[in-house]
Amino acid sequence: MWETWLWAWCPKESQKADEYLREIQELGQLTQAVQQCIEAAGHEHQPDMQKSLLRVGLEGRAGQGWEGGGMDSWGSSLCCPLALLRRLPLETSIPMRVRRVLTARGDGEQGKYRYKQLTIQVLLDRYGKPRAGATLPPLSTPSHSLLYPLAIQICEYLRLPEVQGVSRILAHWACYKVQQKDVSDEDVARAINQKLGDTPGVSYSDIAARAYGCGRTELAIKLLEYEPRSGEQVPLLLKMKRSKLALSKAIESGDTDLVFTVLLHLKNELNRGDFFMTLRNQPMALSLYRQFCKHQELETLKDLYNQDDNHQELGSFHIRASYAAEERIEGRVAALQTAADAFYKAKNEFAAKATEDQMRLLRLQRRLEDELGGQFLDLSLHDTATTLILGGHNKRAEQLARDFRIPDKRLWWLKLTALADLEDWEELEKFSKSKKSPIGYLPFVEICMKQHNKYEAKKYASRVGPEQKVKALLLVGDVAQAADVAIEHRNEAELSLVLSHCTGATDGATADKIQRARAQAQKK
Numbered sequence: 001m002w003e004t005w006l007w008a009w010c011p012k013e014s015q016k017a018d019e020y021l022r023e024i025q026e027l028g029q030l031t032q033a034v035q036q037c038i039e040a041a042g043h044e045h046q047p048d049m050q051k052s053l054l055r056v057g058l059e060g061r062a063g064q065g066w067e068g069g070g071m072d073s074w075g076s077s078l079c080c081p082l083a084l085l086r087r088l089p090l091e092t093s094i095p096m097r098v099r100r101v102l103t104a105r106g107d108g109e110q111g112k113y114r115y116k117q118l119t120i121q122v123l124l125d126r127y128g129k130p131r132a133g134a135t136l137p138p139l140s141t142p143s144h145s146l147l148y149p150l151a152i153q154i155c156e157y158l159r160l161p162e163v164q165g166v167s168r169i170l171a172h173w174a175c176y177k178v179q180q181k182d183v184s185d186e187d188v189a190r191a192i193n194q195k196l197g198d199t200p201g202v203s204y205s206d207i208a209a210r211a212y213g214c215g216r217t218e219l220a221i222k223l224l225e226y227e228p229r230s231g232e233q234v235p236l237l238l239k240m241k242r243s244k245l246a247l248s249k250a251i252e253s254g255d256t257d258l259v260f261t262v263l264l265h266l267k268n269e270l271n272r273g274d275f276f277m278t279l280r281n282q283p284m285a286l287s288l289y290r291q292f293c294k295h296q297e298l299e300t301l302k303d304l305y306n307q308d309d310n311h312q313e314l315g316s317f318h319i320r321a322s323y324a325a326e327e328r329i330e331g332r333v334a335a336l337q338t339a340a341d342a343f344y345k346a347k348n349e350f351a352a353k354a355t356e357d358q359m360r361l362l363r364l365q366r367r368l369e370d371e372l373g374g375q376f377l378d379l380s381l382h383d384t385a386t387t388l389i390l391g392g393h394n395k396r397a398e399q400l401a402r403d404f405r406i407p408d409k410r411l412w413w414l415k416l417t418a419l420a421d422l423e424d425w426e427e428l429e430k431f432s433k434s435k436k437s438p439i440g441y442l443p444f445v446e447i448c449m450k451q452h453n454k455y456e457a458k459k460y461a462s463r464v465g466p467e468q469k470v471k472a473l474l475l476v477g478d479v480a481q482a483a484d485v486a487i488e489h490r491n492e493a494e495l496s497l498v499l500s501h502c503t504g505a506t507d508g509a510t511a512d513k514i515q516r517a518r519a520q521a522q523k524k
Contacts, residue, residue, distance in 0.1 A: 315342035
């Protein structure tokens with residue numbers, strides 16, 4: 001260390017300087033000596049002495065033959081702050097030494113300076129805003145207003161990123177601008193926006209929070225109008241107890257989570273009537289809250305429908321409630337009666353009649369369970385009829401069809417399917433002969449073939465009407481007779497259908513017969 005100082009203070013052309021330099025090199029301490037010279041420059045007050053120490057360090061670096069590397073960053077990281085600090089106006093700053101700004105540390109053979117005790121951000125803060133505990137002069141005074149331009153010049157000189165430099169200073173300026181209580185809210189908000197614009201890194205919500213902290217609520221609201229992020233606007237509006245405005249901002253953002261946050265806050269803040277009235281003025285919020293209530297608060301949902309006189313939705317609510325909550329048949333019927341009344345108020349007679357039919361069906365199903373046993377409750381009308389048919393209660397099934405006006409076609413399909421499932425072919429035949437089938441007899445053929453009973457299917461194939469005769473004969477496998485019927489009808493589509501069912505030598509004669517019939521038809 002001593003040799004380093006001697007080398008630094010000796011004239012560079014003297015023999016002593018060369019001796020000290022060789023001695024340092026022999027000890028392998030040149031790197032350390034250069035580092036100490038540069039570090040000493042950082043602790044020196046006089047500009048001339050700083051320059052001398054830096055010059056010695058750079059010459060020592062050149063003497064050792066360094067090419068770039070860590071020492072270059074030392075020079076740039078030290079010289080720039082030194083030049084800056086020498087130019088700071090003493091009347092606007094506290095006594096600062098470079099050793100408080102720069103602290104050296106070594107990393108192996110090469111060291112580097114870093115801002116540690118007093119970073120550049122702290123330095124900027126001292127010019128961009130008063131220190132903690134300091135008396136704030138009037139913002140209109142020259143001594144204070146000149147600090148912000150100076151801080152901005154520092155940022156530009158150090159080439160700091162905009163977010164870390166100029167934006168930081170402008171944010172400080174805006175936060176103290178809102179304390180000008182002798183200026184109107186509109187003028188302050190306009191001045192801040194004109195100065196900041198869309199400067200990156202500046203949060204209008206932070207500035208608005210400072211204004212609110214100073215008791216300027218209206219100014220805070222005006223500043224929030226310039227905040228592009230709704231997620232930053234809404235929390236502060238809620239804090240300022242401007243919940244309705246917060247709801248409007250949340251809806252404008254399209255963020256449903258943000259809307260739900262405001263809604264829950266409003267629910268706790270307002271009484272029930274005012275809360276519902278607020279929702280009525282915000283259709284989107286009302287729709288979202290209804291969705292929430294459907295899963296979380298059913299009684300609140302009912303109150304919403306009642307307040308809005310929404311009888312249609314109220315009827316649907318009571319229908320869902322009758323099956324979700326009520327286990328006793330009497331309770332369910334009572335809930336359905338309430339739903340029917342609501343539908344009548346909504347002038348939806350179809351829904352009201354359907355609800356009344358469901359009430360009658362529930363009562364009938366309970367009576368059937370008591371009289372016949374088995375499970376009838378909560379079956380659909382068709383399933384109830386099918387269950388009766390499967391149980392052999394055909395008379396009751398027919399009475400059910402009359403009571404609930406089940407169309408004949410539908411009843412025949414239900415009975416046909418049920419008897420085929422039971423494989424009660426005798427009863428099915430009696431049923432088919434009870435009167436003329438409203439669904440025709442092709443369904444009988446199809447159902448029997450589905451049950452793999454060709455014998456029964458042939459009984460009904462002969463009863464099928466002419467327009468479906470060919471299809472019925474093909475279903476039972478009578479290709480030859482189907483060909484005769486198709487030729488008789490002289491129907492090209494039917495001839496093609498039969499021909500497509502002709503396979504191999506078995507149906508070869510039938511295929512030839514169809515081809516001849518086609519040829520004759522073409523001659524005519």
